[in-house]
Amino acid sequence: MGKTIVLGVIGSDAHAVGNKILDHTLTKAGYNVVNIGVLSSQEDFINAAIETKAEAILVSSLYGQGELDCKGLREKCEEAGLDDIKLFVGGNIVVGKQNWEDVEKRFLDMGFDHVYKPGTAVEVTIEDLKKELGE
16 A cells, blocks of 8 residues: 545535545555545544544545635644645635635645645646655
């Protein structure tokens, strides 16, 4: 098994199909995927990362409230001793049509290492994971 990553859908979002596709594709790419599923809190992601010694957290959101759901995640990770964990977020992460560069900057400023717009191919994420995790 490869590096361990935590995957889930944050907040009150119950979109499961994309989560299953990501799980399958990332597993096929050699990652040990710990899929915490849908309707997951920040604490769920952090607890799973601690328990499994994960090197990255991949947050998905499709219902548009990702920005609210993700605020403070980096700080909570650091408080839990996960100073070096890589944070990825993607999907329909904001409400309405917004300038992507502005959206990306807000998430980077929140401490995310990679931010993906809707429709980004999972292969892009896999390449970024390889670079970030030294593979």
